[in-house]
Amino acid sequence: MRARREALRPEEAGLPPRPAAGRRGPRVRGLSQTDVDFLMRKGVGTYQKVESGALRPTPAYLLELARVLRFKDSEYIYAHLEYFGTEPSLPLHPAAEPDLLPSWQQVLDGQREMAYITDFRYNLRFHNEPFAQMFPRGEPPENTMAWMLLDREAREFTLMDWGSVWLPALVPALRASLAAHPDDPVLLGIREGLMDDPWTRRHYQESGSAKIHPDGDRRPLRHAILGEGHVTMMLSQFPNPSGARYTTLLFDRAETVN
Numbered sequence: 001m002r003a004r005r006e007a008l009r010p011e012e013a014g015l016p017p018r019p020a021a022g023r024r025g026p027r028v029r030g031l032s033q034t035d036v037d038f039l040m041r042k043g044v045g046t047y048q049k050v051e052s053g054a055l056r057p058t059p060a061y062l063l064e065l066a067r068v069l070r071f072k073d074s075e076y077i078y079a080h081l082e083y084f085g086t087e088p089s090l091p092l093h094p095a096a097e098p099d100l101l102p103s104w105q106q107v108l109d110g111q112r113e114m115a116y117i118t119d120f121r122y123n124l125r126f127h128n129e130p131f132a133q134m135f136p137r138g139e140p141p142e143n144t145m146a147w148m149l150l151d152r153e154a155r156e157f158t159l160m161d162w163g164s165v166w167l168p169a170l171v172p173a174l175r176a177s178l179a180a181h182p183d184d185p186v187l188l189g190i191r192e193g194l195m196d197d198p199w200t201r202r203h204y205q206e207s208g209s210a211k212i213h214p215d216g217d218r219r220p221l222r223h224a225i226l227g228e229g230h231v232t233m234m235l236s237q238f239p240n241p242s243g244a245r246y247t248t249l250l251f252d253r254a255e256t257v258n
Contacts, residue, residue, distance in 0.1 A: 066079065104125075108128040114248065136158075159221060174191065
């Protein structure tokens with residue numbers, strides 16, 4: 001915290017530049033502890049206690065502090081682990097696009113199973129050719145959640161037993177994403193699409209708590225080339241609060257779909 005505070009000039013944080021210190025005056029590096037209290041709208045001395053270890057911050061205070069001091073994502077995660085023993089549930093920069101290295105495409109291209117990576121909005125960031133072949137037109141959607149919930153092709157062709165199997169699993173996942181990003185326009189747009197349909201609106205409003213992590217789920221699916229079968233969904237979360245997900249779909253057409 002101290003290193004980040006001292007590296008940030010007052011003008012970078014929206015404060016007036018500090019006058020040059022006189023010959024006998026102390027030289028203050030970066031923001032002062034009082035500056036941090038002012039920026040966070042807290043009582044004077046609050047931040048000093050946090051930095052010295054005399055006061056344990058709440059998760060909400062730590063998140064705001066990390067934004068004020070411009071922590072990197074890795075620094076925020078480390079601080080959260082140090083204080084609370086868990087990774088943060090809320091991202092440091094909720095409106096920002098997750099920073100995913102282009103080399104992830106090479107990783108996907110080396111995967112023979114269907115695989116793709118989405119961000120917290122479910123926008124498709126990377127995918128391999130086997131995943132594209134799943135779709136009748138050979139082109140995956142820009143947003144996987146919008147496609148699974150709203151697209152007619154998904155409902156009536158690809159995602160078999162959509163209303164009884166897929167919809168009950170997708171709605172809790174969307175609700176969880178909106179809880180973490182309540183003002184995101186993409187997620188809100190998907191929810192608005194659900195609300196336009198009386199049946200899906202009722203399902204969204206009445207759905208309770210349920211499993212929101214699909215790792216290991218097995219669901220019926222009609223592959224555009226391979227035909228009917230099941231996919232087992234293997235999902236990994238990126239080790240940061242960006243919400244990015246790596247999903248692999250293991251397709252099995254050996255069993256007859258009821």
